[in-house]
Amino acid sequence: MTISIRQVEKTYIVGEERVRALRGVDLEIKKNEFVAIMGPSGSGKSTLMNIIGCLDQPTTGSYVLNSRRVDSLDASALAKVRNQEIGFVFQSFELLSRATALKNVALPLMYAPGKWFGASKRAAEALRRVGLADRMDHRPNQLSGGQKQRVAIARALVNSPSILLADEPTGALDSKTSEEIIGLFKELHAQGQTIVVVTHEEDVAANAERIVRLRDGKIYSDFPRRLDPIHGEYLRAMMRQAMELNEPVASDPQTQQEGGA
């Protein structure tokens, strides 16, 4: 079991008000799963992602990551866990503009004791994995959006994390580039990487093996894709049936939207 979250609650105090961002979440993610966490803004998905990524700690409840309790560690210990277990991919890439792609990818190794000496080699290897072997000496401003995100993914992979944790990884990319990045995730997943993607885009979630849906700080749906209320084949089949019964009906709500826009 890679991730085991039990009865996690998170309450923020904003001024006088107490905001209950998570209200009792149970979640287990196994090794080599590809999970999408979905939900509208305010659903608590960012909070959940921060807790999974050890950037934040639950108010109550337990979090076991790779058979180690990580729900009540100090800042230094959390940093160590992030360094060794989590590879972050952010919506806006978060690359250091002064540094080359190679230096950016090597950044987590800077904080990994003893890994500095082989850092360049490991970083080059990670860049090769994301298909940027020929862009190592480029700075972020010489790279396209998709290339930047690939550099960020290489950086997330460089320290061989147990989880690749992506927060809206295609949020700043056009649809074609998004597809390429999702393709890369699928490839990495096929190679055995555990991936958690937090997103509000159904297109992205549709590629995951399993879709977790949050609303008001609670998980209301957690199924493999084929059982998911939106992407699941069961529902599709039901919808198709319904469409056939009530002709004529607009084919697919999303296609219609795009045509109208």
Added chain:
Amino acid sequence: MRLLITIPQVLVQTLFLALGQLWANRVRALLTTLGIVIGVASTIAIVGGTQGLKAFVLKEFESFGASRFVIFPRNPRETPNRYSPQQIQLKLREARLLERTCPSIARLTPVKSFVAQVQFGDRVEQNVRITGMDEDWHLIEGRTIIAGRPFSRIDEEEQRAVCIVNDKAVEELLLDKEPSSQSILVGGRKFMVVGVVETKTLPTIFGGGEPLSEVYIPFSAANAMKPEPIFGLFIQGTMVSPDAFDDLEAEVRSALRRSRELKPDDPDTFLVRATEQAISSINRVSVGLTIAATCIVTISLIVGGVGIMNIMLASVSERTREIGLRKAVGAPPIVILTQFLVEAVVLCLSGALIGLLVGYGLIAGLRAIPDGPMAGASVPGWAVALSVGFSAFTGIAFGMFPAIKAARLDPIEALRHE
């Protein structure tokens, strides 16, 4: 354990990172470190200039005898009527005591000085300064014997009626240029002229005046003419080195106070001075200037430090997202703290380096003045170490607050920062 490996790793990398960043923002960095540049440059210039001035003045005095001292009797101003003149006056016994007990004294002579009428044939001169001293005086004063011979031990021990006159007296009394068994009357007594000594006056800036006639006789002869206890003496001598004055003063005070049985609260009834005390006053001036330099460096480093803090706070604010990212990928707070401290210290040290260059440039300029008093200006190592050390300390002291601020940033908030 983990930090033991991570911190040196981070130190080396942040060093390059900080240098790169400095180079990228060199105008900003230069302006920021201006306080430190000015502080270090002025310290180097002041300390170097002071050393040059000191060397110059000491050299001037060296020709006059830099390590000379005098001991006078002194009636304490605090208690003018407590001691009789006989109690205060210096005695031959005391001179011998000091000669025996003070290791800072190279040599000394008791000196008995008075004014008397001097006569040669029909030439009479009133109020001529008569000085009785022993043969060590020649080594102490270092005056050239122009003609004839200096005093010897025998003159002193046998209390011979011989005298040495200065060239001015030769002129006034119409004596032979070369001593030729001519005798003069000093206070009614007959003394044979055996030598002629050059006249030496203080440089006019130190109060020297027109040369006057001088007559020198053996101390024993003078002591016979003006015996204790009516007439005291003073002591003239040389120290083992020009800067031994503090030791000398302590030794003389301890010896004389004990011999005079002064109580701990009693004031000294004698006075020790180095050659017109110029050397010690120069030393005082040089200490004063050094203190002034230290104040300047302190003030400008504080001002500079505030500048450093300001720029580091701006840097933390500008790079909040970067800090957030570094934390997200595993930088613990202490490593972030180190990174920003290294940057602040590198900033300060590069300012100090520029300041050193400017300071050395100023000193080189002072030295280049032909025949100027600053030809001997040099920068002592301690001044360089002091200003560089202070600069590094400023970096740590004023970089600490921004660094702590950076280290405490919440990674989630930092990554959300616009």
